[in-house]
Amino acid sequence: MTARAVLQQADITRALTRIAHEILEQNRGIDGLVLLGIPTRGVELAERIAGLLTSFAAAENPGWTCPVGSLDVTMYRDDLGRNPVRSTAPTRLPAEGIDGKTVVLVDDVLYSGRTIRAALDALADHGRPAAVRLAVLVDRGHRELPIRPDYVGKNLPSAASERVNVRLTGTDGIEAVTIEDGGSAA
Amino acid sequence: MKHLLSTRDLDRDTAVRILDTAEDMAATQQREVKKLPTLRGKTVVNLFLEDSTRTRISFEAAAKRLSADVINFAAKGSSVSKGESLQDTAQTLEAIGADGIVLRHWASGGPAVLARSGWIASSVVNAGDGTHEHPTQALLDAFTLRRRLHGEASRGRDLDGVSVLIVGDILHSRVARSNVWLLTTLGARVTLVGPPTLLPHGIADWPVTALHDLDAAIADTDPDAVMMLRVQRERMNEAFFPSAREYSAGWGLTVARFAALPERTVVMHPGPMNRGFEISSAAADSPRSTVLEQVANGVSVRMAALYLTLAGGAE
Numbered sequence: 001m002t003a004r005a006v007l008q009q010a011d012i013t014r015a016l017t018r019i020a021h022e023i024l025e026q027n028r029g030i031d032g033l034v035l036l037g038i039p040t041r042g043v044e045l046a047e048r049i050a051g052l053l054t055s056f057a058a059a060e061n062p063g064w065t066c067p068v069g070s071l072d073v074t075m076y077r078d079d080l081g082r083n084p085v086r087s088t089a090p091t092r093l094p095a096e097g098i099d100g101k102t103v104v105l106v107d108d109v110l111y112s113g114r115t116i117r118a119a120l121d122a123l124a125d126h127g128r129p130a131a132v133r134l135a136v137l138v139d140r141g142h143r144e145l146p147i148r149p150d151y152v153g154k155n156l157p158s159a160a161s162e163r164v165n166v167r168l169t170g171t172d173g174i175e176a177v178t179i180e181d182g183g184s185a186a
Numbered sequence: 187m188k189h190l191l192s193t194r195d196l197d198r199d200t201a202v203r204i205l206d207t208a209e210d211m212a213a214t215q216q217r218e219v220k221k222l223p224t225l226r227g228k229t230v231v232n233l234f235l236e237d238s239t240r241t242r243i244s245f246e247a248a249a250k251r252l253s254a255d256v257i258n259f260a261a262k263g264s265s266v267s268k269g270e271s272l273q274d275t276a277q278t279l280e281a282i283g284a285d286g287i288v289l290r291h292w293a294s295g296g297p298a299v300l301a302r303s304g305w306i307a308s309s310v311v312n313a314g315d316g317t318h319e320h321p322t323q324a325l326l327d328a329f330t331l332r333r334r335l336h337g338e339a340s341r342g343r344d345l346d347g348v349s350v351l352i353v354g355d356i357l358h359s360r361v362a363r364s365n366v367w368l369l370t371t372l373g374a375r376v377t378l379v380g381p382p383t384l385l386p387h388g389i390a391d392w393p394v395t396a397l398h399d400l401d402a403a404i405a406d407t408d409p410d411a412v413m414m415l416r417v418q419r420e421r422m423n424e425a426f427f428p429s430a431r432e433y434s435a436g437w438g439l440t441v442a443r444f445a446a447l448p449e450r451t452v453v454m455h456p457g458p459m460n461r462g463f464e465i466s467s468a469a470a471d472s473p474r475s476t477v478l479e480q481v482a483n484g485v486s487v488r489m490a491a492l493y494l495t496l497a498g499g500a501e
Contacts (some may be wrong), residue, residue: 075493076224077223080499085187085498086208086498088211090213090341091213125219154326
């Protein structure tokens with residue numbers, strides 16, 4: 001198996017910075033923004049984008065911190081019975097909740113779209129956002145559901161047999177996106 | 187995890203995983219929409235061949251919060267009272283479509299027999315068997331204790347170095363047995379206290395200390411938790427102890443004894459309580475009592491048990 005690096009640390013930082021700017025641009029500022037990461041690595045990405053948003057908005061909105069949390073989708077997945085039982089992860093919503101907010105879901109890799117489908121169901125059990133958007137570090141294609149991302153770090157055409165690995169400093173100690181062939185699809 | 191039969195089979199990592207899953211389940215029970223779609227399409231049968239309202243409704247609530255269909259089966263007035271065997275009952279339930287069987291059985295080892303017999307393919311969760319084990323009760327006790335000690339930072343933690351006194355009728359108590367195995371696996375120091383007639387033989391092989399004098403035990407072990415067991419009143423006629431008053435004076439958590447406990451010690455009881463007998467109202471109703479937390483946490487822990495045994499496909 002050969003692993004090929006697709007994004008290095010600096011590329012990832014640049015991609016997240018661009019995503020943060022795009023979020024501010026489309027949202028026309030910070031009003032009602034809430035970022036929710038999908039465990040495991042989506043949470044770290046959401047926290048980093050939220051940190052960038054906070055610093056970009058500081059000049060106009062001193063003292064504002066971008067609300068950020070995590071949304072576990074395990075108990076809403078449609079493939080639970082096809083795999084060994086998955087461990088759940090905590091869901092932590094910002095104190096202001098999600099009702100009437102613009103929620104940006106953040107995940108590392110967008111693939112079939114089934115995780116996001118589960119996330120939309122999970123979100124509906126927590127409240128009614130004004131809008132839900134999707135930010136992903138990597139979009140590798142092969143969608144099985146009518147779901148599309150609003151903010152993409154890197155479009156990465158891939159074969160279903162290939163495996164995309166995202167490693168982040170906070171979770172893995174090193175930072176890179178790699179793609180390798182063979183094995184089971186990620 | 188295909189079955190949950192006893193806490194003796196659980197290693198530390200599996201036990202912590204169940205407790206962590208229960209934390210995530212508990213968080214969902216704080217929301218306005220408490221129901222999860224996780225076990226939609228699955229059927230859970232509560233097969234209770236011995237009476238227990240509290241455990242049955244706790245399992246029923248847990249299964250319903252996970253969107254499973256629930257069928258309650260009690261021994262009274264059923265085919266079991268006409269002499270049907272466990273094999274025939276279980277196979278009948280599976281033919282009806284059961285994916286999981288929550289079994290309360292009067293005989294020690296009943297759930298293990300059902301799980302290992304090959305009669306059925308369903309998952310089996312032990313809801314109490316004879317004087318053997320009551321694993322979900324011990325898990326909810328450990329969960330409650332871990333939360334009292336570590337609060338929001340409970341995930342991933344065990345009970346390393348925590349001192350627990352279990353007091354009362356150890357001999358007949360499956361709750362005590364399940365707690366002994368689970369709490370010691372999680373790193374706690376467990377001390378059993380009771381009259382000599384109510385401590386089982388063979389206790390020397392257990393990873394615990396056994397004492398007879400409750401006041402001395404409290405002084406010696408500096409407990410983080412005191413777990414009072416229910417004494418079944420019918421035991422009195424079997425001469426395990428001379429009188430209720432004498433039992434209460436020696437092994438009850440009386441007002442005076444409760445007042446003498448260290449400030450941080452929590453008071454636990456699996457319920458139902460005999461107030462004024464093994465536990466005084468002063469202890470049962472104090473903020474240091476976890477009795478109602480234990481009941482609430484029981485639903486979360488049973489959701490975790492049902493999730494981990496029923497949600498996954500082939501391992």
